[in-house]
Amino acid sequence: MSETVRRHYELYPYPQYPLLASVRRCDTYASNLSAIWSRFNGELPAPAARRILIAGCGSFAPYPFGIANPATQITALDLSTRSLRRARLHCLLHGVRGVEFCAGDLCDPATLSGEYGLIDAYGVLHHLVDPATGLRALAARLAPGGIMRVMVYSSYTRREEESIRRALRLLKIQDVAGVRSLIARSAPESRLRRFSDASHEVAQRSGLADALLHPQVRTYRIEPFMDLVQQSALEPLLFAHRQALPDIHQEVLRIKRMEQGRRSPGNFVLYLGRQTKGRAADHDEARLLLNPCLSGVVGPFSFGTVHCPPRLGLDNPPLDGSARRFLSRFRRPVRAGDLSASERKLAGEFCEALFLLRLRPDAPLP
Structure with missing residues (x-):
């Protein structure tokens, strides 16, 4: 850098x-x-x-x-x-x-x-x-x-920021105080004011600087x-x-x-x-294991619903009491073939969400 x-x-x-x-x-x-x-x-x-x-x-x-x-x-x-x-x-x-x-x-x-x-x-x-x-x-x-x-x-996600950054460079505004002064004086319908009102980051000094004053961005x-x-x-x-x-x-x-x-x-x-082996297939002998980060919110006496924000691009299934009790069964590895058809389908959805880990039959277990 x-x-x-x-x-x-x-x-x-x-x-x-x-x-x-x-x-x-x-x-x-x-x-x-x-x-x-x-x-x-x-x-x-x-x-x-x-x-x-x-x-x-x-x-x-x-x-x-x-x-x-x-x-x-x-x-x-x-x-x-x-x-x-x-x-x-x-x-x-x-x-x-x-x-x-x-x-x-x-x-x-x-x-x-x-x-x-x-x-x-x-x-x-x-x-x-x-x-x-x-x-x-x-x-x-x-x-x-x-x-x-x-x-x-x-x-195309950064079009607004980039156009404002170019304008600030032309105006030779190089610090947060200068940007905030310009925002305060800008018209309500201006691009700068619209961006400022819509962005939660610009309310913070570092967020505004990162969005509009960063010296090296592509x-x-x-x-x-x-x-x-x-x-x-x-x-x-x-x-x-x-x-x-x-x-x-x-x-x-x-x-x-x-x-x-x-x-x-x-x-x-x-x-x-780098030289990854690929996902484990949904095989009867595959082992299913709980993501350790969920160990604190699952259990046999779970009630209520927990929502985990999506991290892989798609929405996660909500973890209601029934789902959390189901997931608690996987604190230790469970053979996929030992699940019923409906349980296996549900487990597959949790594997897609990364709530469960699917391991190959020959993979060493913890």
């Missing part, structure tokens, strides 16, 4: 969540290494792959990743020492241990060592001077069978994004933005059709893999 980007985040650590802001462990289910690994490999990660890298972690992400993976080694990497200090404090206040905080550039091969079973690069590549170099550097740190999640800005249409992915030599596994189709090729075609109308499904979220 450039020095200008580092200075930006030293001034405006992002995101600016209150230090006492907390998350439920059940809401971190899609950040659990075992769950993600099983989704794309049909087995649990080997001990050597039980490492997570959060590339460009910012001031908050280490906390939910730590909640989701309390016994896993996590490296939180960021250019900004100020962001890292806030992230460390957030973890400390919420009792999250075992996170190593590392200041450095993800493109520098000397910054990191070893391989990781999961790398998260959410909202990072589009801030690099050379995204392809950054993605290849991260890919080189991915263990065989490892998974990487990336998110980049979509050109956006993608789907073809250039997939070209970037191809340069990494990693395999596209699953899109996880809103309403994404499960088939990669079909989702790319859907987005291309949307882009013809200058639309987008949102920013692009994609899981990539």
